[in-house]
């Protein structure tokens with residue numbers, strides 16, 4: 001009976017630990033400096049997903065201004081005629097500072113650092129989150145967010161583990177805790 005009680009106190013602990021680990025895994029899914037690559041030959045729809053920035057920025061594709069961050073979230077533009085595998089470089093121009101930052105590696109940016117985090121979305125497509133301060137600022141990469149249909153990020157180095165892995169990990173901790181207690185009691 002005593003052991004049963006101990007086990008039930010360990011369960012919330014394991015769950016809390018698993019929850020602590022989860023947000024970090026989700027964040028690791030984003031690839032800083034990743035590229036946006038066309039998946040299938042055809043169109044790409046760009047949708048503004050919102051801004052947490054103090055500054056107003058405009059999203060550009062080449063020389064073409066797509067939309068500004070003071071427009072409503074959900075505003076979208078469809079770009080036509082891409083080839084599968086084509087790398088698309090988007091950039092933001094920050095109105096207040098005049099700085100411009102591109103997707104991809106930092107080599108395209110004046111401060112030499114990557115400014116865009118690229119995540120693969122579950123339903124296909126990518127989410128790109130920009131940091132809008134020269135030098136990286138607070139590096140939270142959530143100042144401006146855009147989604148791109150029919151695209152992939154180029155690397156799959158870091159992936160979300162299967163949900164089953166987390167459950168196994170959690171129950172493993174639970175088992176370890178119970179084992180330790182059993183040993184103590186013996």
Ligand SMILES: [Ca+2]
Nearest residue numbers: 138139140143
């Ligand atoms: Ca920021």
